[in-house]
Amino acid sequence: MKIQPVEYVWMDGKFVKWDEAKVHVMTHALHYGTGVFEGIRAYPSNGNLYVFRLKDHIERLINSAKIYMMDVNYTVEELTEVILELLRINKLKELCYIRPIVFKGLGEFGLNPFGSPTQIAICAFPVGAYLEKGGVSVCTSSWRRTPDVSMPSAAKACGSYLNSVLAKIEAVQNGYDEAIFIDINGYLSEGAGENIFIVKKGVIYTPPVSSSILEGITRDSVIKIISELGYSFFERPILRSELYVCDEAFFTGTAAEITPILKVDNRIVGNGKPGKITNEIKNFFFEIISCKKPKYQHWLTKVY
Numbered sequence: 001m002k003i004q005p006v007e008y009v010w011m012d013g014k015f016v017k018w019d020e021a022k023v024h025v026m027t028h029a030l031h032y033g034t035g036v037f038e039g040i041r042a043y044p045s046n047g048n049l050y051v052f053r054l055k056d057h058i059e060r061l062i063n064s065a066k067i068y069m070m071d072v073n074y075t076v077e078e079l080t081e082v083i084l085e086l087l088r089i090n091k092l093k094e095l096c097y098i099r100p101i102v103f104k105g106l107g108e109f110g111l112n113p114f115g116s117p118t119q120i121a122i123c124a125f126p127v128g129a130y131l132e133k134g135g136v137s138v139c140t141s142s143w144r145r146t147p148d149v150s151m152p153s154a155a156k157a158c159g160s161y162l163n164s165v166l167a168k169i170e171a172v173q174n175g176y177d178e179a180i181f182i183d184i185n186g187y188l189s190e191g192a193g194e195n196i197f198i199v200k201k202g203v204i205y206t207p208p209v210s211s212s213i214l215e216g217i218t219r220d221s222v223i224k225i226i227s228e229l230g231y232s233f234f235e236r237p238i239l240r241s242e243l244y245v246c247d248e249a250f251f252t253g254t255a256a257e258i259t260p261i262l263k264v265d266n267r268i269v270g271n272g273k274p275g276k277i278t279n280e281i282k283n284f285f286f287e288i289i290s291c292k293k294p295k296y297q298h299w300l301t302k303v304y
């Protein structure tokens, strides 16, 4: 996905020009991965722009920072205002991606993060689709998902993503669109940057938080949609073999939204086309982000 530069970035309390949003090469986070971040989407609708589940994303950012003992010296309300203002001063009206990052900056040398200042920056820029929306071909990765006992899955931390980068390299080099992790106990975990759901005989399943997943905000939205649609749903450990014989499978994520999985390790999922239940959930999700579901309007924050 290309980054489309905009005019302003918000950095450490100020709006600065895109080209001036820089850090030193001795920035702690660059060497040790000591940063936490978020991925948020804003959707155009009715001539306005709406940020999807903004409060939930900011709360997760603050919780990720808490795990790594970084002080975010802004409240949820303050960061909400900053993000809305950032979209406005960049005059963004199209589909956008918003990337806040809290990280350890230039300070002392060495692993101890407390000698380095905590910095914060937020970028917002126009985007298109992350994965091929019609459906993807995936592989299970030979890399296991980092277990929560080694690196907390609840934190969306920069360093944790090296595990995902390894899986992504393996997937693309072998001709797949995306990788799925198996956790340390042999159960399905999640995609390199998405949560996963499977459907078997009309029942929907997703791996639990104990399978070292990031608790996705799209995952949570989909769980609520499933309940609204009235399907049976279980959050339970899932075997790799269950993925091979399921009727439908799909990814969820801010970037991936709802992406059907059509092939796993060269085995066709269901009939090789996006499944009926997947499409039903996807359509419901798209109605929510298009402001067509008043019950879920509180998930959308109006920009203008």
Ligand SMILES: Cc1ncc(COP(=O)(O)O)c(C=O)c1O
Residues within 6 Å of the ligand: 039, 164, 190, 191, 192, 193, 194, 195, 213, 214, 215, 216, 217, 218, 219, 252, 253, 254, 255
């Ligand atoms: C590893 C991982 N799992 C799951 C997700 C999905 O989370 P969300 O729906 O909050 O974007 C993401 C994307 O942020 C991710 O990077």
